[in-house]
Amino acid sequence: MNMRILVVDDAALNLHFVTSILHQTYPHYDIYQCQRPRHVEKLVNEKEIDVLLLDITMPEISGLDLLKSLREKLSSDDLQIIMLTALDDDDVFQTCYELGANDYVKKPFNKVELTSRLNHAIKSIQDHRQRKQLINGIKEHNNELRRVNMELQMAQAALVHSEKMAAIGQLAAGVAHEINNPIGYVSSNLETLNNYLHKMTRYIHQCREVQEALEKSEHIPSEALAVQLANGYETQKLGIIMEDLEGLMADTQEGVERVATIVKTMRNFARSGDHDEKGWVNLNDLIHQSMMMLQNESKYVADVIFREQDDIEVFCNQGQIGQVLVNILNNAVQAIRSQEKPERGRITIGLGRTEDKANIIISDNGPGIPKEYLSRIFDPFFTSKKVGDGTGLGLSISYDIIVNKHGGMLAAHSETGRGAIFDILLPIHDHQESGGTE
Numbered sequence: 161m162n163m164r165i166l167v168v169d170d171a172a173l174n175l176h177f178v179t180s181i182l183h184q185t186y187p188h189y190d191i192y193q194c195q196r197p198r199h200v201e202k203l204v205n206e207k208e209i210d211v212l213l214l215d216i217t218m219p220e221i222s223g224l225d226l227l228k229s230l231r232e233k234l235s236s237d238d239l240q241i242i243m244l245t246a247l248d249d250d251d252v253f254q255t256c257y258e259l260g261a262n263d264y265v266k267k268p269f270n271k272v273e274l275t276s277r278l279n280h281a282i283k284s285i286q287d288h289r290q291r292k293q294l295i296n297g298i299k300e301h302n303n304e305l306r307r308v309n310m311e312l313q314m315a316q317a318a319l320v321h322s323e324k325m326a327a328i329g330q331l332a333a334g335v336a337h338e339i340n341n342p343i344g345y346v347s348s349n350l351e352t353l354n355n356y357l358h359k360m361t362r363y364i365h366q367c368r369e370v371q372e373a374l375e376k377s378e379h380i381p382s383e384a385l386a387v388q389l390a391n392g393y394e395t396q397k398l399g400i401i402m403e404d405l406e407g408l409m410a411d412t413q414e415g416v417e418r419v420a421t422i423v424k425t426m427r428n429f430a431r432s433g434d435h436d437e438k439g440w441v442n443l444n445d446l447i448h449q450s451m452m453m454l455q456n457e458s459k460y461v462a463d464v465i466f467r468e469q470d471d472i473e474v475f476c477n478q479g480q481i482g483q484v485l486v487n488i489l490n491n492a493v494q495a496i497r498s499q500e501k502p503e504r505g506r507i508t509i510g511l512g513r514t515e516d517k518a519n520i521i522i523s524d525n526g527p528g529i530p531k532e533y534l535s536r537i538f539d540p541f542f543t544s545k546k547v548g549d550g551t552g553l554g555l556s557i558s559y560d561i562i563v564n565k566h567g568g569m570l571a572a573h574s575e576t577g578r579g580a581i582f583d584i585l586l587p588i589h590d591h592q593e594s595g596g597t598e
């Protein structure tokens with residue numbers, strides 16, 4: 161590391177003596193000299209001096225004044241100042257230290273003393289430079305870490321978002337299928353109804369024709385009219401139509417109601433999922449809605465059995481808890497499907513409560529979770545599924561919702577080959593109002 165040393169003394173002889181010692185001792189350093197105190201501050205700035213050897217007694221400006229002025233701008237970390245003096249006055253030394261001098265050397269100069277004090281000053285500057293480098297290195301490192309952390313957070317947010325989008329896409333496909341079914345028979349019923357309507361209209365026309373004929377002439381025998389009307393009734397198959405109508409209307413009504421229920425479920429799920437709004441939610445209803453969301457996934461794979469309870473209401477975020485149920489149910493369906501067994505699997509949902517907590521237990525008779533996975537399934541991105549089949553975020557998001565957002569508990573129990581059990585405990589009342597996690 162290069163050093164820049166400036167010697168200031170109004171006496172040329174001293175100046176020459178000191179600088180020649182410096183040149184000999186530190187041949188690689190830049191050594192400057194100055195006889196005019198007025199130029200000192202400018203030189204210190206321009207040459208970025210590290211160590212200043214400053215005479216005290218000088219005309220124009222005294223060394224003490226210069227010392228004071230320099231110390232207002234530069235600390236010892238940036239400029240070491242060694243006072244040079246022929247005085248032997250303790251008060252002067254005291255003042256020197258008070259004004260910020262680092263050391264002093266008495267005249268006449270002793271080479272050993274001069275260089276050892278200089279070495280000390282140089283070491284201080286070098287130490288400071290190293291510290292500065294270290295701090296800068298750490299700062300750079302910190303900035304880099306901050307940047308990487310931000311990138312990771314953004315990547316995680318993007319993944320969570322894409323996981324949600326994938327889940328929404330999957331569910332939307334299922335729900336579309338569910339809606340398609342009733343829409344299918346409602347529209348076929350409407351076609352039949354339209355057909356019936358034509359026939360009925362035709363019959364009404366016939367009736368009008370008979371009525372008009374009656375008004376024009378009173379000589380048509382009433383039996384003939386009755387036969388004509390009866391024939392019309394037969395031709396249009398009005399008897400069958402009348403019988404069919406009631407069933408058709410009831411069917412159509414049922415289909416429309418089914419679509420309405422599915423749409424309501426979707427809206428319930430969509431609402432408040434992303435925000436942390438909470439309200440009183442009936443868990444029986446929510447479980448039914450979640451089962452319906454997954455019906456398309458589960459219907460060929462497993463029977464989903466819900467042991468319903470008396471109404472249990474919990475203060476929670478409906479969309480988020482719904483998302484947890486769908487995630488866990490979806491995992492169970494996927495696990496059972498992965499076994500590729502000919503017989504249907506079974507998923508059981510149990511619901512219960514204690515005084516202040518609701519308990520939902522979802523168990524399946526799928527392959528179970530290997531022991532070595534069990535401690536990792538709630539970790540973000542842990543998945544045993546093939547690339548593209550699972551992001552491994554379902555359970556970590558569920559854990560965050562139950563534990564952090566609702567102050568509840570989520571645990572899994574399983575043994576390979578014996579299915580899996582997911583146990584959810586939810587505080588009935590708002591956990592934040594009742595004083596933190598319970």
Ligand SMILES: Nc1ncnc2c1ncn2[C@@H]1O[C@H](COP(=O)(O)OP(=O)(O)OP(=O)(O)O)[C@@H](O)[C@H]1O
Pocket residue numbers: 323487491492495524526527528529533537538542543544545549550551552553554555556579580
């Ligand atoms: N019911 C279950 N039976 C067997 N293994 C399960 C069950 N539920 C979860 N797992 C295991 O836990 C892992 C993590 O589940 P998680 O829902 O977090 O992610 P994923 O289902 O793999 O992917 P994603 O939910 O993002 O589609 C799964 O990959 C699976 O190995």
Ligand SMILES: [Mg+2]
Pocket residue numbers: 487490491550554555
């Ligand atoms: Mg999953």
